[in-house]
Amino acid sequence: MLLNYLNLRNGFSHVMTQITEGSAVSPTNGANDEPSSKRKVAHCFDQGYIDQVRTANVIVMVGLPARGKTYISKKLCRYLKWIGIKTRVFNVGEYRRTEAGASDAVHGANANFFSPDNAEAQRIRAECARRALEDMAVYLGAGGGNVAVFDATNTTRMRRSTVVEFCEGKGFRCFFIESLCDDQKIIDSNITDVKINSPDYKGLMTADQAKEDFEKRIENYKAQYEPMCENVDSNLSFIRVINAGKSFFVHNVMGHVQSRVVYFLMNIHLLPRSxxxxxxxxxxxxxxxxxxxxxxxxxxxxxxxxxxxxxxxxxxxxxxxxxxxxxxxxxxxxxxxxxxxxxxxxxxxxxxxxxxxxxxxxxxxxxxxxxxxxxxxxxxxxxxxxxxxxxxxxxxxxxxxxxxxxxxxxxxxxxxxxxxxxxxxxxxxxxxxxxxxxxxxxxxxxxxxxxxxxxxxxxxxxxxxxxxxxxxxxxxxxxxxxxx
Missing domain, CATH: 3.40.50.1240 (Phosphoglycerate mutase-like)
Structure with a gap:
């Protein structure tokens, strides 16, 4: 069940043979692994490696705000680029802020903008997502990219279906990363350390006002959130990252890139260290x-x-x-x-x-x-x-x-x-x-x-x-x- 470095001898396209479809997995801690000096890694830059990334991949983030989606997106992008896979993050929030310029109604979007009852805001958000998808397609096509990370909440099945249909129409392979968290300490830390300093709030509200507004935004998303499910979403490929990596649920992983993504996600943590x-x-x-x-x-x-x-x-x-x-x-x-x-x-x-x-x-x-x-x-x-x-x-x-x-x-x-x-x-x-x-x-x-x-x-x-x-x-x- 555990991913370890010995998997690499046979290439990452076969890594997931040790994880059954729909397996719940806990991360390894390193202490019980084979001694470091004995680990081996296959050369991953040969022609076989290149062949396995010829199908463009779209990594789709899923989850409520303050669940670490952007953190995962950026860290994953950095890793994939380092191993030679051309990757770029497309953050829909940045498109929203660009779309509205300096308008207080959208750029400094308060919680009401994310209400399921705000039809005009929903139209703007859908348009921003569409533009991000179109830019993503250009990057994976003429731009020569291998992987695009679509960083947004994608909390409804309808939105995820739209993304899947778009990707299938372009011949891209889709993989979802759902970040789930019910640990209030982690959520509060994320809100305090990151979100109140985001462009949506910085210079527009006090820290306390920003925190209160962002918590209301989360509640608006909760009202329409439909988590991924191995039964309803049985045809999709995804991993659920639970409470910042305390446990994982892996489902229907396909291909080299998705295997590499799972391998990476199961080895990162958020604890402070030097x-x-x-x-x-x-x-x-x-x-x-x-x-x-x-x-x-x-x-x-x-x-x-x-x-x-x-x-x-x-x-x-x-x-x-x-x-x-x-x-x-x-x-x-x-x-x-x-x-x-x-x-x-x-x-x-x-x-x-x-x-x-x-x-x-x-x-x-x-x-x-x-x-x-x-x-x-x-x-x-x-x-x-x-x-x-x-x-x-x-x-x-x-x-x-x-x-x-x-x-x-x-x-x-x-x-x-x-x-x-x-x-x-x-x-x-x-x-x-x-x-x-x-x-x-x-x-x-x-x-x-x-x-x-x-x-x-x-x-x-x-x-x-x-x-x-x-x-x-x-x-x-x-x-x-x-x-x-």
Whole structure:
């Protein structure tokens, strides 16, 4: 019944063979899974993978307001784009605000606008949904997209039938994600943290007025809400996410993309936590400008590792896990912070990009011996694969189980390498794939990521290995042109 990483060996088109039609499933917690270093992931960027996403997919959100639909939409979009599936979110609320401009009656739509008795408002909302669907069709057609996320309440069967008919007419495959929540703490938190700061209310009402109005809006939707049902909706494909992922109900999943969506949704949570990312300290090969290898730390590298241990002595982080690559330089760095976790977990998936025939060479050697390879890599650094080695695209593929685990965990420190951290940062910052090989990840720095509902906060700590001190910097992720 559980989705685990071993499913990946046979490809995601077969993932759902372990979930029977209409199965209720609870999320895994990671503690009972196979050890991280033994997990394997199939390469998902071959021709077979491309074939499985040739049918355009529409992900249709369903649920009352303040149930996390937009959060799920954005997070899912980020994940699918990161694994190479062209995805875009079409939020009907944004169309409504654009349609009405600055009109108080619609742009700052109060609860009455969402009343089932307000015929004019229903007409406007239906028109906005139609426009979003039309734009979605253009994106999936001439726009070359693979997946569109239709982010709206879609609370009635009539509205969902309209969406299904539209998609079937265009040859799109439909999948519904219904977010259900009866946990009042989660609902109140969502209203307070997100909705009262939405464009519908910001600058137009006080926080208390916005909260009161939004609660009335929810009641208006409740009056007409028809939840999805495996009997009435037996011909549809859907997953019900219950109370922010405490449990799930999966029904009639079809195809590769839908399987990937289910896999992802069952591994995310909303609990507050921080993720720390650092490269190993300077290694002997770093000092010599050589690629890859498995050399130990230099004196400066050891100083950084010691300073890193002192940093976490000051942080006092609870429930901390340490993940490390299997390379000597990373292990030596992680050993200095080992006292802050029960043990160090070594992941083969966190090893540096395999430079193939270029392993151990200096960058000057590579340019002189392999000028054609150097030219090809300069032209397309993301897709370029070292002879007998890897590309950044390959690294993203093998890092997918790492990302899933990061989504499931609490506080984690990842000690790895430049290409690895670039791929992880590219995911959390939702950067275009072609930018990933250029993300700046200097030695002797630590990145702290704090995932939020709609973005990811970050703090960078830069270490001075001579003094053992560090400085805190709040800055945007920069691009750089490094040889790796």
């Amino acid at each position: 993720i720390y990312l650092t490269r190993h300290g300077q290694s002997e090969y770093n000092e010599m400008n050589r690629m890859g290898g498995d050399s130990p730390l230099t004196e400066d590298g050891r100083r950084y590792a010691k300073a890193l241990g002192e940093f976490f002595d000051h942080e006092h982080i609870g429930e901390l896990r340490i993940w490390c690559s299997q390379k000597i330089r990373a292990a030596q760095t992680a050993n200095q912070i080992a006292s802050h976790a029960a043990n160090i977990e070594y992941w083969k998936a966190l090893d540096e990009i395999d430079a193939g025939i270029c392993e151990g060479l200096t960058y000057i050697d590579i340019a002189q011996r392999y000028p054609k390879q150097t030219e090809d890599r300069t032209r397309d650094k993301y897709h370029y694969r070292y002879p007998s080695g890897e590309s950044y695209e390959d690294v993203v593929s093998r890092l997918e189980p790492v990302i899933m685990e990061l989504e499931r965990q609490t506080n984690v420190i990842v000690v790895a390498h430049q290409a690895i951290l670039r791929c992880i940062l590219g995911y959390f910052y939702d950067r275009p794939l072609m930018e990933i090989p250029y993300l700046d990840t200097p030695l002797h720095s630590l990145v702290k990521l704090t995932p939020r509902a709609y973005h990811c906060d970050s703090t960078v700590y830069q270490f001075d290995v001579e003094t053992g001190k560090w400085t805190e910097q709040h800055r945007q992720l920069a691009l750089c042109d490094s040889p790796i």
